Amino acid sequence: MRIAAELKSPLNRLFVFETEDGYRVESVFYKGERLCISSQVGCPVRCAFCASGKKGLFRNLSAEEMFNQYKLLKEKLPIKGIAVAGIGEPSTNVSEVEEALELFKKEGLKVTISTSGYPIKGFKRLIRLNHDGLTLSVHAVKPETRKKLFGVFEPLDDILNALKEHLSESSSSRRKKFQLGYLLIKGVNDDRENLELLGRIAREMRLTVMLMAYNEIPGVGFKGVSEQEYEDAFLFLRKMGVRVTLSNRFRRDPLGGCGTLTIGREV
Numbered sequence: 001m002r003i004a005a006e007l008k009s010p011l012n013r014l015f016v017f018e019t020e021d022g023y024r025v026e027s028v029f030y031k032g033e034r035l036c037i038s039s040q041v042g043c044p045v046r047c048a049f050c051a052s053g054k055k056g057l058f059r060n061l062s063a064e065e066m067f068n069q070y071k072l073l074k075e076k077l078p079i080k081g082i083a084v085a086g087i088g089e090p091s092t093n094v095s096e097v098e099e100a101l102e103l104f105k106k107e108g109l110k111v112t113i114s115t116s117g118y119p120i121k122g123f124k125r126l127i128r129l130n131h132d133g134l135t136l137s138v139h140a141v142k143p144e145t146r147k148k149l150f151g152v153f154e155p156l157d158d159i160l161n162a163l164k165e166h167l168s169e170s171s172s173s174r175r176k177k178f179q180l181g182y183l184l185i186k187g188v189n190d191d192r193e194n195l196e197l198l199g200r201i202a203r204e205m206r207l208t209v210m211l212m213a214y215n216e217i218p219g220v221g222f223k224g225v226s227e228q229e230y231e232d233a234f235l236f237l238r239k240m241g242v243r244v245t246l247s248n249r250f251r252r253d254p255l256g257g258c259g260t261l262t263i264g265r266e267v
């Protein structure tokens, strides 16, 4: 694997890597401390709002290829943690993610993971790994909204039941390592019904919601909410008694923000 290009915005640094067999994947260094790496070339989940899965899945990245994204950058960047939240769905590549996690741990790095929960079998294994934080990307609660957003998905009840089972057998410090992610997309999942259902789930499971603002991606066709609408959704959940955190500005950057990473970027 080699670094094919580096792109910079005022906030983020995005690295394009070329694999031995000529594929391109990406990592983003954000917040001046964390590297968000890719776990696959493409993504089988093919979320309608995300650039990473547009062409589907080409292949899994090996643990070594995940680790190499860090190894090739560690001398030039003050990397303190890893997020397995770039291109790919970790629940479909659990064994390699597990091995990569061990490699990162040996370097003294904390590792967080984001997953859509598909497929359930992989999700059940993923949540039990030795991670330092896992975000379940819910993004919609009503089945008809989930259909609009995810190319493939599991029934949300099945995903939540798997998570509940794990949480019920976990210590309170372990329970704190889980949260729900919700990407607000204008006119699609920002309705009160979805948000209320989300709030009820978060309350019942005592999980924090990370409410993310959508980055509009050219050619993808979805719109982000306005600042006011974002704040309204935040306050709505807060009034329900839900703990909510908001996207930081690094995640809202058109370069390297959530959903913007892509395979085969022309450089």
Ligand code: SF4
Residues within 6 Å of the ligand: 043, 044, 045, 046, 047, 050, 051, 052, 053, 054, 086, 087, 088, 089, 116, 259
């Ligand atoms: S949001 Fe995540 S799961 Fe969905 S297509 Fe993008 S990388 Fe895959």
